[in-house]
Amino acid sequence: SAVISQKPSRDICQRGTSLTIQCQVDSQVTMMFWYRQQPGQSLTLIATANQGSEATYESGFVIDKFPISRPNLTFSTLTVSNMSPEDSSIYLCSVLQATNEKLFFGSGTQLSVL
Amino acid sequence: KQEVTQIPAALSVPEGENLVLNCSFTDSAIYNLQWFRQDPGKGLTSLLLIQSSQREQTSGRLNASLDKSSGRSTLYIAASQPGDSATYLCAVAGKTSGNTPLVFGKGTRLSVIA
Numbered sequence: 001s002a003v004i005s006q007k008p009s010r011d012i013c014q015r016g017t018s019l020t021i022q023c024q025v026d027s028q029v030t031m032m033f034w035y036r037q038q039p040g041q042s043l044t045l046i047a048t049a050n051q052g053s054e055a056t057y058e059s060g061f062v063i064d065k066f067p068i069s070r071p072n073l074t075f076s077t078l079t080v081s082n083m084s085p086e087d088s089s090i091y092l093c094s095v096l097q098a099t100n101e102k103l104f105f106g107s108g109t110q111l112s113v114l
Numbered sequence: 115k116q117e118v119t120q121i122p123a124a125l126s127v128p129e130g131e132n133l134v135l136n137c138s139f140t141d142s143a144i145y146n147l148q149w150f151r152q153d154p155g156k157g158l159t160s161l162l163l164i165q166s167s168q169r170e171q172t173s174g175r176l177n178a179s180l181d182k183s184s185g186r187s188t189l190y191i192a193a194s195q196p197g198d199s200a201t202y203l204c205a206v207a208g209k210t211s212g213n214t215p216l217v218f219g220k221g222t223r224l225s226v227i228a
Binding site: 001004006009010033040041042043044045048058092094100101102103104105106107108110 | 118146148150155156157158159160163203205207215216218219220221
């Protein structure tokens with residue numbers, strides 16, 4: 001199974017600032033995904049990040065607010081820009097393992113915006 | 115648009131009981147269904163994956179069933195233990211795996227009392 005290291009695990013940020021979340025995978029993967037889990041809600045896909053191309057964003061999410069980098073097959077970052085209290089959530093990265101089609105997740109980033 | 119519902123939202127049982135968690139989905143044209151476990155402050159751990167052509171999958175004390183025609187899946191946990199306390203999420207993948215994002219339910223929060 002893929003092992004994903006995600007950091008930071010949590011942060012408290014001021015309104016108007018930006019936070020970059022990093023995900024490192026222990027193996028090469030084609031598809032990486034970024035999810036958001038708001039309090040009491042299910043996971044919502046923000047975007048799909050493929051190496052060598054721009055990320056594909058889901059409805060309601062835009063690149064200016066959530067820029068994503070995918071410089072190689074083992075690493076990705078998600079930036080939450082110009083944060084407001086509504087951005088307070090858990091952010092999770094995940095990868096799809098092609099061999100068994102299972103989705104593996106990082107440990108998540110608990111973000112609180114004051 | 116696929117919608118996934120999990121009932122109950124929360125469940126508390128004494129140690130040793132067998133229990134069933136329910137998941138329903140509105141579009142039966144799925145590729146697979148996964149059950150995850152989420153511990154507080156941690157990411158998701160994949161428990162079982164059922165392909166659309168399968169009826170059930172088993173891993174240790176866990177058994178997941180799938181009835182695609184009725185849009186339902188159950189997760190059966192035998193002889194529950196306090197260590198089983200967590201939130202259990204089900205998620206369905208659309209017809210093309212890897213290209214269609216998983217749609218998650220809100221989860222069932224399970225407490226097993228010693």
